[in-house]
Amino acid sequence: MRTILYETLAALGQHADFRHVQVMGAGLGRLIWALVPSRRRLATTAIMERLGLDPAQARAAARNSFLHNGRSFLEILLCRRIDWRFVRDRLIIDDPELFRETLDKLRGRPCVAATAHLGAWELISGLLHLITPQEHKQVIVKATHDQYLYSVIRRMRSQPTVRVVEHEQAVPKVLRNLKQNGLSGFLVDHNCRREEAVFLPFLGREAAVNIGPALLALRAKALVWPAFLVREPSDKFRLVFEAPLDVQSIPGDRHEKVEAIARFYTQAVERMVRRYPEQWFWMHRRWKTRPEGEENEAGGYDSSTEG
Template identity: 50%
Template structure:
């Protein structure tokens, strides 16, 4: 039954263009805002605590945030619509010179991003903007098998390999050691075995150490990249300065913590700048460190 439903959804999604995704995504988000009262309350409370806004401000922001989430979900069906025309007509690159330098470097790089803005279109951007380099995007496999098959099909791109995170280590290392580029989402909760615990928006969060470890092992750059919406129904590719993992000092564990802190603080800055575009429906701080855990700031490391 789920397969039939998802196929029907895919068929409807293929008929959408960007204007249709904006229209129907806003409607879907408003419906979810009404139906998911528990998640709505959680998002509002988190905005009040983590952003320091008032309850009234948080309520308005949450409504807009649900609409963004609705659009982000439907953009899954538009990944293949990201082409040179999309780049010309709809995309602004915040720092074109530094981005071009990244494209032209012979160093491997780990692109770190977040469930922020139009994240489902990032695979298409990798395809168009980095044409000559071997490319991957690491994704988490949903528990729903039918949904997994649908999402894999929608995300599949001829020049970007989609890698499941539990099968990622060897594939990512091979890609990076050949000078390739691998994209990760680094903003969601993870298990204790995958985590390094770091401050994020006023509270300790479990941060996936995988991107940091793989970047260090391959001596890659770590490049924050975010695809945000603008007010003209266009998009902004926002970049920050890259971290060269070769300059990190200390033990293996200290290097991992420093690299993970680098991309976690980058996400934190992006959430503060575009709070309504981040995925607040996620239980970001669910996994917490054991009672005996003690955070050591980077400035206190060797």
């Protein structure tokens, strides 16, 4: 029964146009804002502390972030509808000259694409299918607990040249993909378990940064490319990116190289959050996992390994 429900909702959603999905997503964000006060407080407090805004400013920014996040959740319905018409009519390239130079660098090289829960992140897989030169591409995601729902989501995220890979099974598949000069995309801004992390400054406080993408990039001698898709007025989107880092150019031992790569993509995310604060996923407990022995957000000591 659940499968039928999910498939029906997905079919209906995929026939909605971009404008309707944006309106419905904003409505979903308003609903979450109204019904989940714990996340509302979490986001508002984080914005006050990390961006230095007063309570009224922080609350307004947090509310807007819920509206953006609601749109992000529903934009999964649009993933398979990213086509060249979308590129022509809705996409703005932030720096066209740098973009052409970057695509030239990506040709014939393995690439780890690093993005964040910011803007229209669900639509990035569709853009990767269209605009990046690699023949083999994949995006690494965390599966939902509801397997019926996840099977529908997985299909909607997939593209003809982009495979969806579950986080728990990622390492051998990502290495194989990168060894074929493929591209592997990661969301690098979420909290993670302590054994997966290096602790680095993020928005003024140390955060657990997942070193998995850095380790894989180092092993494959890949380029690391920060790229983000943010919303603009009039239902347009802006592709914002930085020049890729060639991990072969990093000095030091293995630990120093991994930390340098993780710092590179973490700083890229921070710059984007400061540039587009209302489009980031503030309701997430980003600083939950703390260094060994440090008091956690709940007021006790973090002996947990959960992210």
